[in-house]
Amino acid sequence: MTADVPTLLLMIIVSSVVVAGALLVLNGNQRRDGLQYWAGALLLTAVGYGLMLLRGRISDLLSIVLANALLSAAVAGFLVAVRCFHGLPLRRTGALAPVLVVAALMFVFQGDFVARLVISSFSLALQVGWVLWVLRRNRLQYEAGGGRGALLLAGGLALIGLTVLVRGNSALFSSLNLATILQGNLVQTLTFMVTFIATLVTSFGFVFMVKERADDANVRLAAQDALTGVANRRALMLALERELARAVRQRTPLALLMLDIDHFKQVNDHYGHLAGDQVLRHTVQVVGQHLRTQDLLGRYGGEEFLVLLPGTDLQGAQRLGQQLCQAVQNAPCDWRGQPIAVTVSVGISVCAVGDQPDWETLLLAADKALYRAKDNGRNRVEVALLSRGD
Numbered sequence: 001m002t003a004d005v006p007t008l009l010l011m012i013i014v015s016s017v018v019v020a021g022a023l024l025v026l027n028g029n030q031r032r033d034g035l036q037y038w039a040g041a042l043l044l045t046a047v048g049y050g051l052m053l054l055r056g057r058i059s060d061l062l063s064i065v066l067a068n069a070l071l072s073a074a075v076a077g078f079l080v081a082v083r084c085f086h087g088l089p090l091r092r093t094g095a096l097a098p099v100l101v102v103a104a105l106m107f108v109f110q111g112d113f114v115a116r117l118v119i120s121s122f123s124l125a126l127q128v129g130w131v132l133w134v135l136r137r138n139r140l141q142y143e144a145g146g147g148r149g150a151l152l153l154a155g156g157l158a159l160i161g162l163t164v165l166v167r168g169n170s171a172l173f174s175s176l177n178l179a180t181i182l183q184g185n186l187v188q189t190l191t192f193m194v195t196f197i198a199t200l201v202t203s204f205g206f207v208f209m210v211k212e213r214a215d216d217a218n219v220r221l222a223a224q225d226a227l228t229g230v231a232n233r234r235a236l237m238l239a240l241e242r243e244l245a246r247a248v249r250q251r252t253p254l255a256l257l258m259l260d261i262d263h264f265k266q267v268n269d270h271y272g273h274l275a276g277d278q279v280l281r282h283t284v285q286v287v288g289q290h291l292r293t294q295d296l297l298g299r300y301g302g303e304e305f306l307v308l309l310p311g312t313d314l315q316g317a318q319r320l321g322q323q324l325c326q327a328v329q330n331a332p333c334d335w336r337g338q339p340i341a342v343t344v345s346v347g348i349s350v351c352a353v354g355d356q357p358d359w360e361t362l363l364l365a366a367d368k369a370l371y372r373a374k375d376n377g378r379n380r381v382e383v384a385l386l387s388r389g390d
Helices: 005-027 035-053 060-085 092-108 113-137 148-172 186-222 233-250 264-271 273-288 314-329 359-375
Strands: 254-261 296-301 304-310 333-335 338-340 344-351 381-385
Touching: 005 035, 005 186, 035 060, 035 186, 060 092, 060 113, 060 186, 092 113, 113 148, 148 186, 233 254, 233 296, 233 304, 233 344, 233 359, 254 264, 254 273, 254 314, 254 359, 264 273, 273 296, 273 304, 273 314, 273 333, 304 314, 304 359, 314 344, 314 381, 344 359, 359 381
Parallel strands: 344 381
Antiparallel strands: 254 304, 254 344, 296 304, 333 338
16 A cells, blocks of 8 residues: 655645644743754754655755755754753764765765665664664653653654664665655655654654653652752651551651751841851751661751651660761851851650551650750750650
8 A cells, every 4th residue: 555655745744843833832932851952853854855845846956965964954953852851962063963974975876766765764764773872871860750751752763763774675675666755655655654653753752751851840849848959848747647657557666856956046147048048958968968768858847857767766766866966066067168056956756666646746746845955955855755645
């Protein structure tokens, strides 16, 4: 079964222009995700196939040399878009090198249709392979978010690469029996039908990659304190409720530490609020260095922080609390070359094995213990024992 090649080319042109326009509107003024490069590559695709569609009505220099160079440049544009998405150096010069080679070879072989078909097929396959290599090398950046967009993109590119390789091999072994690119047969129909489908599939895949990363960022922002980068209050409360339910169900201990930076108002009054922000970030950094992977540090509000310690009993929580007090005291915060002394007070509450408190009770107990630590001189640890009715 064969289809009319000019009709297939027209379908590719129209779909490329429409998708490119949609991507440019979607991208707006953003330049971080590579959508503008992907849209530009689609427009190059449309122009390249448009010149091919005019074969015989315009000069060979345009319909052969420039057309094939533009299609090669389109794949180079896809490469630049993927590199931009991953925050890699764009290396536009390196990406354009195959374009110049293709243009030169097309100029040399203007009168040899089979040679041109082989050159264009294998050069496009190599360029597509380059894009796939960049995608695979940076796969860890999108696997956390599911990576469905990247898989869709890779699948579409692989389909294009495989199809042009089949066409190149057919031309190489003289089984195409074609005199012009606009002549139709089964291989031609397959090539341009796949190109049409892959134009849509790869573009959707790239958009999904951008969307998945944006969704990932939104999730992180919704659960993250903007100043310190640790969990925010909402995320802490959800984690506390979840970890407490797990501790009760699995009959394991759970400790909660509430930390407060001592005399924080004086830091703001004496050094300014920017210095206060730096003290908050510095404290988070020092505390975080003493926590395990399973522990959760978050900002409860102002200069108060919570630390959730799954599987930690009273003795372990006390030991860590003392370590944190000592570590913060021993590491003054550097503010524009001037050290700012920092200490913290710590209140601890523990859900021991067999206890079944709700999260509010655990939090209130830690808060009371914290205020005892402050009343008793600061830079110290106090403990609330739920089983004793604190």
